[in-house]
Amino acid sequence: MTTAKETAPGTGAVVHGQEEIITGCDAVAQALRLLDVDVLAGYPIRPYDSVMSAVSKMIANGQMDAEFIVAESEHSQFEIGKHASLVGARAFIGSSGVGWLYGMEALVVTASLRLPVIALVGNRALDDPGAFGVEHNDALMVRDTGWLLYWVESAQEALDTTLLAYRVAEDKRVMLPCALSMDGAFLTHSQHIVRVPDPEPVSRFVPPYDLGDRQFHPDNPISVAPQFNEDWVMEARRQSDAAMRRARGVIKEATADFHRVFGRGPEDPFVDSYRMEDAEYALIGMGTVGMVGKLAVDRLRAHGKKVGFLRVKWFRPFPRPELRSLLRNLKGVGVVDRDYSFGSNSDAGVLYTEVAAALYPEPQRPVLVPFIAGLGGREVSAENMQEIVEITEQVTARGEQDTTCQWIGVRGPEADPRHAAGPSPEPAEGVAR
Amino acid sequence: MAAPELIVPDLEINRRLTVLPMQEYYASGHRTCQGCESALVMRYMAKVAGPRTLVTGTTGCMYVANTSYNSTPWVLPWAHTQLGSAGSSAIGTAAALKVLMRKGKIADERINVIAFCSDGGGGDMGLATLSAAMQDTRYNLLILLYDNESYANTDIQASGMTPWGAVTAFTPSGKVRRITHHRWKKNVPALLMAGHPTGRYFANTSSGFGMDLMEKVRTALDVGGPTFVQTHDPCPKGWDYDPRMSHELAVMAVECGITVLWDCLEGELRYQGLTKQQVEGKVRRRPVADYLRRQGRFDHFADEDLDFFQSRIDEMWEDWILPGVLRIKQTPLGRLPTSSAHPQASAHGPEAAAARGHRD
Numbered sequence: 001m002t003t004a005k006e007t008a009p010g011t012g013a014v015v016h017g018q019e020e021i022i023t024g025c026d027a028v029a030q031a032l033r034l035l036d037v038d039v040l041a042g043y044p045i046r047p048y049d050s051v052m053s054a055v056s057k058m059i060a061n062g063q064m065d066a067e068f069i070v071a072e073s074e075h076s077q078f079e080i081g082k083h084a085s086l087v088g089a090r091a092f093i094g095s096s097g098v099g100w101l102y103g104m105e106a107l108v109v110t111a112s113l114r115l116p117v118i119a120l121v122g123n124r125a126l127d128d129p130g131a132f133g134v135e136h137n138d139a140l141m142v143r144d145t146g147w148l149l150y151w152v153e154s155a156q157e158a159l160d161t162t163l164l165a166y167r168v169a170e171d172k173r174v175m176l177p178c179a180l181s182m183d184g185a186f187l188t189h190s191q192h193i194v195r196v197p198d199p200e201p202v203s204r205f206v207p208p209y210d211l212g213d214r215q216f217h218p219d220n221p222i223s224v225a226p227q228f229n230e231d232w233v234m235e236a237r238r239q240s241d242a243a244m245r246r247a248r249g250v251i252k253e254a255t256a257d258f259h260r261v262f263g264r265g266p267e268d269p270f271v272d273s274y275r276m277e278d279a280e281y282a283l284i285g286m287g288t289v290g291m292v293g294k295l296a297v298d299r300l301r302a303h304g305k306k307v308g309f310l311r312v313k314w315f316r317p318f319p320r321p322e323l324r325s326l327l328r329n330l331k332g333v334g335v336v337d338r339d340y341s342f343g344s345n346s347d348a349g350v351l352y353t354e355v356a357a358a359l360y361p362e363p364q365r366p367v368l369v370p371f372i373a374g375l376g377g378r379e380v381s382a383e384n385m386q387e388i389v390e391i392t393e394q395v396t397a398r399g400e401q402d403t404t405c406q407w408i409g410v411r412g413p414e415a416d417p418r419h420a421a422g423p424s425p426e427p428a429e430g431v432a433r
Numbered sequence: 434m435a436a437p438e439l440i441v442p443d444l445e446i447n448r449r450l451t452v453l454p455m456q457e458y459y460a461s462g463h464r465t466c467q468g469c470e471s472a473l474v475m476r477y478m479a480k481v482a483g484p485r486t487l488v489t490g491t492t493g494c495m496y497v498a499n500t501s502y503n504s505t506p507w508v509l510p511w512a513h514t515q516l517g518s519a520g521s522s523a524i525g526t527a528a529a530l531k532v533l534m535r536k537g538k539i540a541d542e543r544i545n546v547i548a549f550c551s552d553g554g555g556g557d558m559g560l561a562t563l564s565a566a567m568q569d570t571r572y573n574l575l576i577l578l579y580d581n582e583s584y585a586n587t588d589i590q591a592s593g594m595t596p597w598g599a600v601t602a603f604t605p606s607g608k609v610r611r612i613t614h615h616r617w618k619k620n621v622p623a624l625l626m627a628g629h630p631t632g633r634y635f636a637n638t639s640s641g642f643g644m645d646l647m648e649k650v651r652t653a654l655d656v657g658g659p660t661f662v663q664t665h666d667p668c669p670k671g672w673d674y675d676p677r678m679s680h681e682l683a684v685m686a687v688e689c690g691i692t693v694l695w696d697c698l699e700g701e702l703r704y705q706g707l708t709k710q711q712v713e714g715k716v717r718r719r720p721v722a723d724y725l726r727r728q729g730r731f732d733h734f735a736d737e738d739l740d741f742f743q744s745r746i747d748e749m750w751e752d753w754i755l756p757g758v759l760r761i762k763q764t765p766l767g768r769l770p771t772s773s774a775h776p777q778a779s780a781h782g783p784e785a786a787a788a789r790g791h792r793d
Contacts, residue, residue, distance in 0.1 A: 038532045039525065065536065067528040072565040076521035079514060079562075083489065083525030086512060089533055091525075105515055208538075216510055216526070218485045218544055223505035224512035227497055 017197040024187040027155040027194045028120050028180070029054035031162035033064045034202040038089035041069045041080040045099035046132055047184040048122030052094065074099045078106035078117075085115040086216045086224065090166065090209045093117060096184060097124030100138045110177045111146030112240065113225060116169035116209070118162065119179040122188040123287065123338075125376040133377010134183040136286060136339040140315075140350050146240045148178035148247060149316040151286040153272070155192035158182055160258065160265060161313075167206045167254045173246045183288040183338075185377060197262060205261045248317050270319035272311035275301060276326060279308035281392055282366075284323075284355060285336040286312050289373070289380050293336070296385035307389055312351065320358045327359060330366040332396030334388045336408075338374045346370050346403040356403075367396040373408040384408050453647070454480060462506035465498045468676025470640035470666035470683060471579040472499070472506075478547065478577055479509055481647045482654060486545040487530075489514045489522040491559065493551035494586040494668075495579060519550035519576055520562025527572035545654050549577040552594035553584045556621045563621075566659055567629035573657040577650065578621060581668035589671045593619045596691075597745070598738055599730040601671075606733035617745065622663045623758050626697050633658035636696035638705075639665040641683025645705050649696055656698065665692040673729025682727065690718040690746050693757030702755060712756055721746050 022030070028051045032040070042052030058064040067084075071077035074095050081093040095103065100121055110117050121139040125131035139149060148169060152158045158180065165178040182188050216224060228236060255269035266272060274294045276282060283293050290311040297309045310326060312319060327333055335356075337349020345353050348370030359365045369392045374380040388408060395402045407414070458479035465472040471494055479488070488511045490496055496513055499506060514522035527546045534541040548566075550559055555578040563576055583601050584590040591601040597617045600606050604614035626635040633656050636649040646664055653660035667683050669676040686692040687707050694708040703709075710716040722739045725731040734742075752762045762768075 036536075038536070038538075039528050041525070065532070067532045067571075069524060069528055069569070071521065071524075072561050075515075075517060076524075076562050076565060079518040079521035080525035080528070083512070083514065083522045084529035087487075087526055087529035087533065088539065089529035091529075106518070109515060216487060216512055217539065218487065218510060221484075221508060221510045223500055223507050223510075226500035226502045226505055226513070228502045232502055 017195050019193055019195050021191050022155060022194050023050065023189050023191050024152070024155045024158045024182050025050035025120070025122070025189070026054050027159040027192070027196075028162050028182075029058065030194070030196050031159045032092055033058055034197065034199050035090065035163065035166055035206060036199075036203075037064075037066055037092050039067045039069070039081065039084035040092045041071045041077040041084075042093075043071045043074050043077040043095065043099065045074075045096045045124075046122070047124060047188040048094045048096040048120050048182075050188060051120050051122075055092075074103035075106050076103075078103040078110060078119075081117045081119075082106060082110045082113065082115055083216075085110075085117045086113070086211070086214075088209065088211050088215045088217070090170075091115075091117045092119070094120035094122070095138075096122040097138050098127045101126070101141055104141065107142050107147065107177075108145050109225075111142070112236070114146075114175040114240065114243065115177060116166070116175055117177045118165050118169060119177065121179050121181045122184045123181050124184045131376040132184065134186060134287070134338060135375050135377075136181065136337075136350070139179050139181040140339055142179065143316055143350070146176055146244060147316060148174075148176050148244075148314070149181065150178065150314050151181045151312065152187065153288055153290040153311060155187065155190075155194045158187070159194055159196065160262075163202060163206060164251075164254055164258060166209075167257075168247060168250050170206070170209050171250045171254070172212070174243050174250050176240070176243055176247065181287065186288040195264075201261050205258065244317055251314060251317075266313075268322065270312075270314045270322045271326065272313055273326060274309040274311070276308035276310065278306055280306040280331045281333070281389060281396070282308045282310055282327065282330055283334045283336055283385060283388060283392075284310045284312060284351065285338070286315065286351060287338065289336055289338060289385070292380055292382045293385050295382040296389065299382065300386060300389055305389070315351075315354075318354055318358065323355060323358050324362055327355075327366055328362045328364055332367040332369065332392045334369045334371055334392035336371045336373055336380075336385075336388060338372075338380075340372060340375065346405055348372065348403070348405040352405070367392070367401055368403070369395045370403060370405040371408055372405060378409055380409070454483070456480070456484075458482065458484060458486070458508040459506050460508055462504045463499045464501060464504070465494065466668075466670050466676070468667075468669040468679040469494070469498070470668065470679050471495055471581055471664075473643075474577075474579050474640050474646065474664045474666055475499070475506075475549070477643055477647050478549070478650050479507075481651045482509070482545050482547060484509065485543065486510075486547060487526055488512070489519070489526060489548045491519050491522075491548075491550040491554035492516040493554050493584075494581065495549060495551065497586045514548065516554045517558035518562060519548040519555050519559050519578075520564070520566035523548035523566050523574040523576060524569055524572060527574045531572060546572070546574040547577060547654075548574065549579060551584075551592075552578065552580040552582060552621075553592040556580070556594045556619060557592050560621070563625060563661065564629065567625050567632040567661060568659070570631050570658055572659070573654075575650070575653045575660045575662065578661070578663040579666050580621075580663055581666045581671060582618075583668070583671040585668050585671040591616075594621065597742065598734060599672075600733060601730070611733055611735065612738065620758075622661060625661050627759060629659070630700075631659065632661060634660040634662075634696065634698050636662045637665075637693055638662065638696075639683045639687055639692050639694065640667065641665075641680050641687065642694060642706060645694055652696070652698065671730070673732075674727055678727065682724065685719065685724045685727070688719040689721045689724045690750055690757060691721060691724060695758055702758065708757070711750070718746075718750065
């Protein structure tokens, strides 16, 4: 552990803080301490739960002052967070896998009530069969409900984005909850060197939470969420829609301010672009596949291939304009989903579907190839990523949009492409073969 | 946010209510049914809670029929919470108040936190949250369960607190099966009291006994900590009777010994009013048929159904050590003397029903 004092580039501001070797979950916990979060509700499920263990330890040791509630279910956990937020407390929740889905109802109302609760989703495969490993389907379940969604790649990004998340979510122009997704095990429990800032710049970056005239207090006798019915629900939905669209600008503004205050952070708030300057091919992914994706790009570049990697950071709001300008002049693009959407367009994953839709209005589009990899926590190697680039090149060389989804790293008969493409061994009655 | 003038007499020293405030904190604006007793319960509750109170309420009649947009009856701050979330909304609200006061982010004062729920929301779906709320002694909160004995705003479906045999949208009486609601009503206040030694106050009351109800709400708020009050609220729509009879039915349920007026403050069980006189053998219980026969939901009852119902009620008065509260007949220490009170010699004992080979 070292204490660092350095000058933020271009600003002259002295940035205090210290470097620590901590996990992704610990990094979020440090951010929560710096943010002086008021109410946290936890319920056990691996792997997100380490953040709650870390926070409760800090509270027990007097490093943090907050009410920590061990809830009796995720549904209660999220309702506790929602109601605490309504009273004016800065609230934090989190979950993984089916736990996140158990509290789905509470998640939906948190968003529709426009309460800026922040959640950590330690991405985990959904049951059944049980698996602890990462899949992104858990957090993606709320993608249509008004939650801001972000996928981080490193512990440092986890800490920084937690600060950013509260700043954006609590902005009066936004007032939406935000779920920070972190690949289970690969990031929740792996240690990185993380620069932990001092509280002072954090309080400058994130002003106190102020609900204004929506604060639930005896001095402000309001009725919250009365029955709207067909009279007004559509207008309420439209307000949430407007807030989500405004979030794009607020995210840009907050990211620029993060630079000013902390002297670091990405240039592009939405997409992490790696070696894209003269790229003809690119891979797209979310979360920790970025690490191996970038490694594969380095190897392929050494062999003269013009390939880059794009990591989608904010999934909601979706970086439509950024991806359009980054992708429109490429030859071929492989989208690597660590999730699935059975029966969807191209029988591919959620990210592919979104990227394809984003590119549709472009007059000139790259060949877009869907991939599914790393489900249930299966490792995605740099070799896998190289294979994905090769397949993308082959499909592109054929000169037509082939949207057959490729599953990478599948074993047994399921590995055979004909397994999915061929006729069912027991066709439904009346179906011609 | 300007603080309104505090216009309620200091009720902290007035647990046995002798002065009631004129002010109403649950006023016009709701669109509940004619004869709705639960709306009356809300009014009683708000009146004695006073203006320094935050109320959350689950989905149910007291949401859907109560609070239409632009037409709220709540003078107090009120917030909707999800059907199974009474306990969690109370904990979240109370925890936020506590930490914000501790950090000086809001003024440090006594603010009541009340979460109300229905028999479906509290007794069925949200029971685990009530349990969690009764455990968390860090917070002052009151859960009020208004029991109108069905999911009454949806379409009158059976809940775990619908009386045995009652007709509901999901438990009709048919040509082959006369009775299709097979569950005996669960006793939520007793179940919470028995399992949560940290809960400071548990009470069962009735919309027909306004003073009893208000005293229990006030006692709960005064003692603080986790507290629970349940009210028995006749429902003309769900029970199928003339709305004019709501109050009479609430009283009759107590007269028959079906609803039991009791509370338990810091582990001390007490009976109130008519119930107390029944326990002491000063008043005889009315036959339950008087109560059941006045409601359409029991129209299909045959004599043997009435006998069975009576036998169950008799059992809870004659064989339980704590009459009408906890189904304990015998302990390793033998029977306790409190069970000696037999207010009515009944010809409908449980053994008699068993001998008749009663089947539900």
